[in-house]
Amino acid sequence: MEPVLYTVYEATELLKVNKNSVYDLLRNNVIRGLKLGSLKITRTELMKFLEENNDKDLSNLDDIKDLTFGKDV
Template identity: 45%
Template structure:
């Protein structure tokens, strides 16, 4: 059975980043969460986030920009 909810730590492992970066995504409103004692991210929300922001530079969650190819 596929997981329905992920912890911030699990999301950071999936995204190959650190938990503090995931908290930045949450605090800027880019990644929606549920507060169930601690933050939980729904599987569907994570998949939507990955799809929606594909092709964007998320290095700074406060300044998201579309990646443009340069020749």
């Protein structure tokens, strides 16, 4: 059975980013979390985040853009 809740550390492993990136996503309300002992993120929230942000450039969370591939890629 897959977990229902993930810690920030587990979310970093799933998303292949560092913990500061996960905290930035939480701080900017790109993903929602809950505090249950420590910060947790639901599996549903992570899957929703991935679906809604597929094909997006999340380099600047204040200005999320569609992902484009220019000549320099």
